[in-house]
Amino acid sequence: MKNLIAILISASVLLLPLQARRRWIPxxxxxxxxxxxxxxxxxxxxxxISNPMSDGVSTWQSGxxxxxxxxxxxxxxxxxxxxxxxxxxxxxPSFTANQSVTVKITNLVGFAGVLLRIQGSxxxxxxxxYCSLANSGATITLARITxxxxxxxxxxxxxxxxxxxxxxxxxxxxxxxxxxxxxxxxFSAYVNGVLEATRSDSTLASGQPGVFIYDIGMDLGRWSxxxxx
Numbered sequence: 001m002k003n004l005i006a007i008l009i010s011a012s013v014l015l016l017p018l019q020a021r022r023r024w025i026p027x028x029x030x031x032x033x034x035x036x037x038x039x040x041x042x043x044x045x046x047x048x049i050s051n052p053m054s055d056g057v058s059t060w061q062s063g064x065x066x067x068x069x070x071x072x073x074x075x076x077x078x079x080x081x082x083x084x085x086x087x088x089x090x091x092x093p094s095f096t097a098n099q100s101v102t103v104k105i106t107n108l109v110g111f112a113g114v115l116l117r118i119q120g121s122x123x124x125x126x127x128x129x130y131c132s133l134a135n136s137g138a139t140i141t142l143a144r145i146t147x148x149x150x151x152x153x154x155x156x157x158x159x160x161x162x163x164x165x166x167x168x169x170x171x172x173x174x175x176x177x178x179x180x181x182x183x184x185x186x187f188s189a190y191v192n193g194v195l196e197a198t199r200s201d202s203t204l205a206s207g208q209p210g211v212f213i214y215d216i217g218m219d220l221g222r223w224s225x226x227x228x229x
Contacts (some may be wrong), residue, residue, distance in 0.1 A: 006067065006073075012107045016101045032087060034226050034227045034228070035093050035094070035095055035096065035126075035226065035227040036055075036224070036225065036226045037053060037055060037058035037090050037093060037209070037224065037225050037226075038051035038053060038055045038058070038222075038223070038224040038225075038228075039054050039055070039058070039060075039222070039223050039224070040054040040075075040221070040222050041054070041072050041075055041076055041077050041220075041221060041222065041223075042054060042075045043072065043075075044072070045071070045072050045073050045074070045141045046071060046072050047069065047071035047072075047073075047074050047080060047114060048060075048062035048063060048069040048070060048071055048073065048080070048088075049062045049069070049071055049077060049088055049201075053176065056180045057088075057092075057093075057151060058090060058092060058093060058175070059091045059092045060088045060089070060090065060091060061088065061089040061090075061091040061121055062088045063080075063086070063087070063088070064087065064088075064089050064118075064121055064122065064124055065122055065123055065124035065148060065149060066085065066114050066124050066148075066149050066150055066151045067085050067086060067087030067088075067089075067124050067151065067212065068080055068081035068084055068085065068086040068087070069081075069086060069088075070086050070087060070088040070211065070213065073219070074089035075221065076106050076107070076134035076219040076220060076221045077211065077213065077220050077221075077223075078161065078213060078216055078217075078218065078219040078220075079213040079215055079216045079218070080216065082215050082216050082218065083215055084151075084214070085151040085212060085214055086212060086213045086214070086215075086216075087115060087124070087210055087211065087212035087213075088210055088211050088212075089115070089118045089121065089180070089208055089210040090208050090209050090225060091121065091208070091209055094208070095208055095209055095225065095227055096206070096227045097117065097182075097184075097206040097207070098182060098183045098184070098228045098229070099116060099117070099177065099181070099182060099209050099225060099226065099227055099228060100179060100180070100181035100182075100225065100226050100227075100228050101114035101115070101116055101129070101180055101181075101209045101210075101211075101223070101224070102114070102177050102178070102222075102223070102224050102225075103177065103178055103211060103220045103222065103223050104175065104176070104177050104221045104222040104223075105131065105172055105173070105174055105175065105176045105177070105178065105220065105221075106174060106175075106219050106220055106221040107174070107217070107218055107219045107220075108172070108173070109152075109175060109217045109218050110213070110214055110215045110217050111130050111131065111132055111213075111214040111215070111218065112130060112131060112211075112212065112214065112218045112219075112220055113126050113128060113129050113130030113131055113140070113178060113180070113210060113211075113212060114120040114130075114179075114209065114211055114212075114223075114225075115127065115128060115129075115209060115210035115212055116128075116129065116180060116182050116187075116207070116209055116210075117182065117187060117204045117205070117206060117207030117208070117209075118207045118208045118209070118210050119148070119204065119207050120198060120207075122148075123148045124145060124148060124149070124150075124151070125144075125145050125146060125147065125148050125204060125207075126144075126145055126204065126207060127142065127143070127144050127145075127156075127180075127182070127187070127201070127204065128141075128142070128143045128144070128145065128153060128211070128212060129141070129142050129178070129180030129187070129189065130143070130212070130214075131172060132159065132177055138161060138162060138171050138172075138216070139160060139161055139162060139220075140159070140160050140162060140178060140189055140191070140196065141160065141202075142156045142157065142160075142180065142187055142199045143155050143156060143199060144156055144164075144203060144204070146203065156187070156199050157199045160189055160196050160197045162191055162196060163191075163196065164191040164192055164194040164196060165191050165192065165214075166192065172191065176191060176192055177190075177192055177193070178190070178191055179193070181226055181228060184202075185200050185201060185202035186198055186200055187199045187200065187201065190227070197199040209225040211223050
């Protein structure tokens with residue numbers, strides 16, 4: 001009897017239109033979900049930046065080790081100290097080593113970008129993926145801070161000439177997004193979701209994502225981070 005029922009069900013499925021038949025295709029559950037954090041900075045001005053992030057659960061550590069604090073002003077973030085590195089570390093949730101971090105450009109003055117694999121709450125060794133906007137947003141750069149208690153950078157490869165920005169000749173413009181993703185020792189730079197170039201470095205193997213701004217004239221709107229498989 002069981003075999004007869006199975007045969008009848010199979011025959012019924014084959015008689016269904018293709019669109020309806022697709023509903024019978026089983027889906028395989030994901031083995032795990034990505035860790036994410038998002039902040040639009042749309043909330044009351046605060047110095048340092050307030051918690052939680054706009055996603056309601058994630059949190060910031062504003063100013064850590066040699067980095068000065070980041071603040072919210074007018075629904076964007078900016079630095080609190082001129083002619084210096086200002087930064088914030090995502091303190092929760094905890095991220096795995098492979099991560100992707102994105103920022104939205106809201107002002108074309110100075111230097112700003114993302115932090116990857118920050119070593120700790122009192123250890124600012126990390127990678128910096130930043131926009132150089134002093135020259136009309138012509139380049140993005142990957143650098144590494146190797147010594148805790150310092151913001152001295154070591155460049156990783158040459159600066160990358162932007163070709164997928166929405167500005168004149170493909171350079172960055174207000175509203176563009178810049179993303180740095182790291183998987184293993186490979187770093188990939190994207191502008192508006194389009195790959196610009198890759199770099200390689202294996203010095204820092206894990207850590208948290210974050211954001212940084214040099215000086216107080218530059219600002220950013222919207223930051224997001226996610227783990228990648």
